Amino acid sequence: MKKELFDDLLASAHEMVNIEQGEQSPAAGQVHNWTEIDVRSIREATGMKQQDFAAAVGVSHDLVKSWESKRRIPLGASRKLLLLLAANPFMIEQLKEI
Numbered sequence: 001m002k003k004e005l006f007d008d009l010l011a012s013a014h015e016m017v018n019i020e021q022g023e024q025s026p027a028a029g030q031v032h033n034w035t036e037i038d039v040r041s042i043r044e045a046t047g048m049k050q051q052d053f054a055a056a057v058g059v060s061h062d063l064v065k066s067w068e069s070k071r072r073i074p075l076g077a078s079r080k081l082l083l084l085l086a087a088n089p090f091m092i093e094q095l096k097e098i
Contacts, residue, residue: 037074037082039067045089056095057081 018024043053043064054064059078066072074082085091 034073037067037079037086039064039074039082042082042086042089043068046085046092048092053092056092057085058095 015024019026043050046053046056048056050064050068051061054061057064057078063072067074073079
């Protein structure tokens with residue numbers, strides 16, 4: 001490994017330790033807050049079974065089960081779609097048509 005890359009990695013590790021110990025605050029752009037999404041309640045609001053909900057949302061049945069059991073966290077486009085469905089459960093009808 002090049003010395004420059006190693007030095008950068010080491011500086012990042014020191015920064016992480018300082019943040020964890022409260023000696024330093026992370027930059028605003030480096031902070032990611034994830035609110036938990038209750039996929040089960042979203043699905044139940046649509047009145048659908050897991051398998052039908054998975055097909056409508058465009059993911060596998062196993063992924064919906066993992067979301068509901070909190071083994072996995074919805075990310076990216078799936079997360080945004082679930083948040084949209086949480087606010088507007090009736091939109092599931094449009095998704096089923098696509």
